[in-house]
Amino acid sequence: MKIITIVGARPQFIKAAAVSRKLQSHPSIQEVLVHTGQHYDENMSDVFFQELEIPKPNYHLGIGSSNHGAQTGRMLEAIEQVLQQESPDWVLVYGDTNSTLAGAIASVKLHIPVAHVEAGLRSFNRRMPEEINRVLTDHAADLLFAPTTAAVENLQHEGIAQEKIHLVGDVMYDAALDYAVKAEEKSLILQKLGLTAQNYILATIHRAENTDDSSRLQALFTGLAKVSQNIPVILPLHPRTRAALLREGLSENISKSLRIIEPVGYLDMVMLEKNAKLITTDSGGVQKEAFFYRVPCVTLRAETEWVELVQLGWNRLLPPLDATDVASGILEALESNSGNEVPETLYGGGLATSQIVELLSQNIGIGV
Numbered sequence: 001m002k003i004i005t006i007v008g009a010r011p012q013f014i015k016a017a018a019v020s021r022k023l024q025s026h027p028s029i030q031e032v033l034v035h036t037g038q039h040y041d042e043n044m045s046d047v048f049f050q051e052l053e054i055p056k057p058n059y060h061l062g063i064g065s066s067n068h069g070a071q072t073g074r075m076l077e078a079i080e081q082v083l084q085q086e087s088p089d090w091v092l093v094y095g096d097t098n099s100t101l102a103g104a105i106a107s108v109k110l111h112i113p114v115a116h117v118e119a120g121l122r123s124f125n126r127r128m129p130e131e132i133n134r135v136l137t138d139h140a141a142d143l144l145f146a147p148t149t150a151a152v153e154n155l156q157h158e159g160i161a162q163e164k165i166h167l168v169g170d171v172m173y174d175a176a177l178d179y180a181v182k183a184e185e186k187s188l189i190l191q192k193l194g195l196t197a198q199n200y201i202l203a204t205i206h207r208a209e210n211t212d213d214s215s216r217l218q219a220l221f222t223g224l225a226k227v228s229q230n231i232p233v234i235l236p237l238h239p240r241t242r243a244a245l246l247r248e249g250l251s252e253n254i255s256k257s258l259r260i261i262e263p264v265g266y267l268d269m270v271m272l273e274k275n276a277k278l279i280t281t282d283s284g285g286v287q288k289e290a291f292f293y294r295v296p297c298v299t300l301r302a303e304t305e306w307v308e309l310v311q312l313g314w315n316r317l318l319p320p321l322d323a324t325d326v327a328s329g330i331l332e333a334l335e336s337n338s339g340n341e342v343p344e345t346l347y348g349g350g351l352a353t354s355q356i357v358e359l360l361s362q363n364i365g366i367g368v
């Protein structure tokens with residue numbers, strides 16, 4: 001049985017690393033890895049292949065950055081060629097990026113069944129490019145691997161056939177377990193940055209709604225700068241956000257107050273997350289990782305797809321509309337109690353990847 005895995009952006013390398021380890025050890029599955037090239041900087045791509053020991057992609061499409069239409073269109077064309085050449089039994093896509101959507105559309109048009117990891121997540125905000133990507137991918141897919149019960153319910157409400165939906169848990173939790181020891185052993189990031197546990201806030205920002213809107217960007221970074229007067233704020237800067245800060249003329253001032261660093265590899269990120277007093281982010285993956293390490297989180301958005309963490313008190317939403325509110329919201333969260341105890345099974349208890357591989361192997365030849 002041949003499976004083509006399509007990845008392209010940072011979080012997909014991490015998710016696919018966990019699943020690929022299991023696929024590779026399955027006796028009757030051959031995985032062919034396609035990298036669209038959506039992310040291409042060394043610290044946004046290669047570092048993950050090296051430290052997570054992901055095999056070199058069989059195809060690197062080299063698509064790079066562009067507007068949504070051009071980027072997705074180029075991917076679609078290049079992926080179609082690979083699929084025609086390889087004739088896989090399944091195509092496996094992850095998450096909600098343009099690489100996900102292109103993979104799903106190219107496959108379904110060639111009548112190749114699609115499996116979607118992280119199906120059913122919804123923000124109900126159609127202005128997010130990710131929301132469009134998720135909805136369309138879910139409706140093109142034949143196997144939908146949902147990480148949470150909320151995701152299952154979203155799919156049911158959209159009328160997706162029950163037999164296609166499988167609650168498997170979150171593959172990022174499996175990744176966190178898989179690489180926990182390696183991160184402790186290999187990462188020297190805390191020593192390198194002179195940080196001690198519980199003495200800093202970790203921040204990440206990259207969402208289009210925050211970086212592409214000048215007033216939100218200002219509110220966010222001015223707010224974080226205020227917070228840094230009380231406690232150091234470490235911010236591994238996504239290239240999209242670096243470009244936005246330069247465009248808005250904010251770079252110089254910001255780097256005087258926040259500790260801006262280059263994007264880090266996954267092992268360093270795990271250590272930065274685990275040891276932070278608080279995490280503030282607009283990333284989907286980082287919100288959950290904060291919870292995996294039981295670090296309180298403030299999400300710099302008006303909504304989240306991971307609603308259970310807000311309900312359980314581990315995460316709070318803070319839309320970045322005003323700098324003073326951003327600062328006071330984060331400082332208040334620093335002083336608050338952590339969330340409620342949660343069953344180990346909330347995100348699948350580390351069994352998501354095994355279930356995905358098992359379901360794929362049982363479903364040879366079904367679908368469109």
Ligand code: UD1
Nearest residue numbers: 009010011038039040041044065096097098129130239240
């Ligand atoms: C993409 C995903 C987003 C995901 C994020 C993970 C879409 C629509 N968005 O957002 O869902 O959360 O990845 O990080 O698919 N850039 C570089 N070097 C790189 C990659 C990007 O400089 O290696 C810069 C370019 O200026 C580019 C910009 O970042 O235009 C945005 O990159 P893009 O992949 O389009 O979107 P992300 O914001 O990374």
Ligand code: UDP
Nearest residue numbers: 010011236263264265266269283284285286
């Ligand atoms: N991450 C990383 N280095 C960084 C920032 C993030 O390894 O400098 C990891 C993080 O631990 C998580 C994933 O990247 O596993 C999240 O990706 P991102 O925030 O880019 O995207 P999202 O999850 O929002 O789609």
